Amino acid sequence: MIEFIPDAVRLSQIFSQATAPTFFLGAIAAFVSLMTSRLSAVIERIRVLNAITEDDQKRAHLRADVERLRRRAYLLNDGILASLRGGLCATLLLANIFVTEFVGFKYAYGAGLLFVVATFFLGVGLFRFAQEARIAVSAADEHL
Numbered sequence: 001m002i003e004f005i006p007d008a009v010r011l012s013q014i015f016s017q018a019t020a021p022t023f024f025l026g027a028i029a030a031f032v033s034l035m036t037s038r039l040s041a042v043i044e045r046i047r048v049l050n051a052i053t054e055d056d057q058k059r060a061h062l063r064a065d066v067e068r069l070r071r072r073a074y075l076l077n078d079g080i081l082a083s084l085r086g087g088l089c090a091t092l093l094l095a096n097i098f099v100t101e102f103v104g105f106k107y108a109y110g111a112g113l114l115f116v117v118a119t120f121f122l123g124v125g126l127f128r129f130a131q132e133a134r135i136a137v138s139a140a141d142e143h144l
Contacts, residue, residue: 010101013101014097014098014101014102017097017101018094018097018098021090021093021094021097021115022094024090024115024118025087025090025091025094027122028083028084028086028087028090028118028122029087031083031122031125031126031129032080032083032084032087032125035076035079035080035083035125035129036080038076038132038136039073039076039077039080042069042072042073042076043073045069046066046069046070046073049062049063049065049066049069050063050066068135071135072132072135072136075128075129075131075132075135076128076129076132078128079124079125079126079127079128079129079132080125082121082122082124082125082128083121083122083124083125085121086117086118086119086120086121086122086124086125087118089114089115089117089118089121090114090115090118092114093111093114093115093118096108096109096110096111096114097111
């Protein structure tokens with residue numbers, strides 16, 4: 001018969017199985033936070049450069065950097081979305097573990113696939129972050 005109310009030992013097993021996906025989800029959240037703060041800084045820099053008037057001959061040349069900044073914003077946004085997809089898969093993995101354990105199934109079907117997909121999306125996010133970091137430093141960032 002299926003037991004819907006697990007005992008303390010079974011609950012302990014469920015929580016121990018959920019530890020790795022939980023840490024994975026926490027790492028994704030920290031990574032998304034990092035990329036979000038960088039995206040915010042890039043967008044603020046674009047706003048500052050767009051505020052430079054054509055009459056300001058001393059700083060007008062800095063506006064040429066807007067395209068590079070837009071590329072950085074695109075890469076960061078793409079990395080954030082990919083990482084969030086990975087976080088969604090990790091969340092589904094956690095739900096899968098809990099539901100299958102509570103219902104009493106012997107195996108969490110699809111758990112391996114969800115972990116691989118979550119890792120893939122995090123990898124895409126890391127790749128986009130690496131691309132952004134590669135073009136991030138420019139002499140134009142030192143002026144304003």
